[in-house]
Amino acid sequence: MIQREAVQLIQEMLRQFPAVGLVGSRQCGKTTLAKTFGTHYFDIESVPERGRLDVLWDTIMNGDEVAVFDEAQCWPELFARLRGAIDARRKVKGRFILLGSISPELMKQVGESLAGRMGLVELTPLHAAEMEPETHDHLWRFGGYPEGGVLGEEAFPRWQSNYLRLMSKRDLPQWGLPAKPEQTDRLFRLLAGMHGNPQNASDLGAALGLSHSTIQSYLDFLEGAFLIRRLPAYHAKVAKRLVRTPKVYWRDTGLLHMLLGMTAKDDLLRMPWVGQSWEGWIIEQILAHRAAIGLDTAASYFRTSDGLECDLVLESEGKRELIEIKLTTAPAPEDLTKLRKIQSLIGADRLVLLTRCTDVVTTGSTWMTDLRGYIAAVNASR
DSSP, X not given: OOOOTTHHHHHHHHHHOSEEEXXXXXXXXXXXXXXXXXXXXXXXXXXXXXXXXXXXXXXXXHSOSOEEEETGXXXXXXXXXXXXXXXXXXXXXXOEEEEESOHHHHHHHIIIIITTTXXXXXXXSOOGGGSXXXXXXXXXXXXXXTTTTTTOGGGTTXXXXXXXXXXXXXXXXXXXXXXXXXXXXXXXXHHHHHTTEEOOHHHHHHHHTOXXXXXXXXXXXXXXXXXXXXXXXXXXXXXXXXXXXXXXXXSOHHHHHHHTTOOTTSOGGGSTTHHHHHXXXXXHHHHHHHHHTTOOOEEEEEEBTTSOEEEEEEEETTEEEEEXXXXXXXXXXXXXXXXXXXXXXXXXXXXXEEOSOOOOEEETTEEEEOHHHHHHHHHHHO
């Protein structure tokens, strides 16, 4: 079993809060990980399991063993009942782990019932900091879902196709998405073609025959289900006019590559969209690692109306970092020159040119490195 990087953060949260919410996409490994902490496990999607919990409620609430509630958002009554149980023994920490596959609904319940009583941890599919460097290209190619090919490529792309089919036909409608499955499937593919580009809700609406506001609502659902990431544009008062439209990325490249029609035998590096795939994958690996080690990070991209751009702006612990991502083993000097121009506009404590070059060069606050070296440098700088 691969050691999940978020284990230490979950342990810290269990020492600090009576309950911990573990949120993330379907099949990313939440249940497997949570069961290593818990003695009692209940699948809240199952009505019989809710009945079993009801019978055992007093025993569990009066005991000291950790109880795990999977897909907790499916039974809103649970949150109110847990609030009473927590308040009756408020000083006892680490009693409950609640798992959720859709963040807005779970956050709504937290805000109404468990505010101040629960810490939140997001679990992603397997990411680069959890895998050996020699497997990183395999992870990029097939995505991070444990059953989706990263641990055995024979599952790709059938697993990804079935996964999204279940999302469009069952999970998303159950969670409140009003779209027909056929519309959702088409939206998935349109978003794959938009990966790494500014969001264009008007074009999406025109293609699907839906209004701009309806498209925005649908994207909210997909983002809440941890399928896509909308990376906001950096906002500040600077001398140049800034682009304000968010970029759209599929969070898992295995799902992206299936939607774009790639097969297990295709050469990923020959695909016309490979640069945007690589960019999105690197962004997701960076943010997954920082979240797993407990770094609260605000992420955006920077672009001016005349085309001066930086792929990723990170703000964390009072510091700002500019990251340019290039699918190359021979980075050009002008890439750093561009970062320095942006630094002169918005300031930055660190400039990072992240490529496939395995030689790690750090000169003061300027890093030139690959993903492995970046992760190591982030860990060393904490």
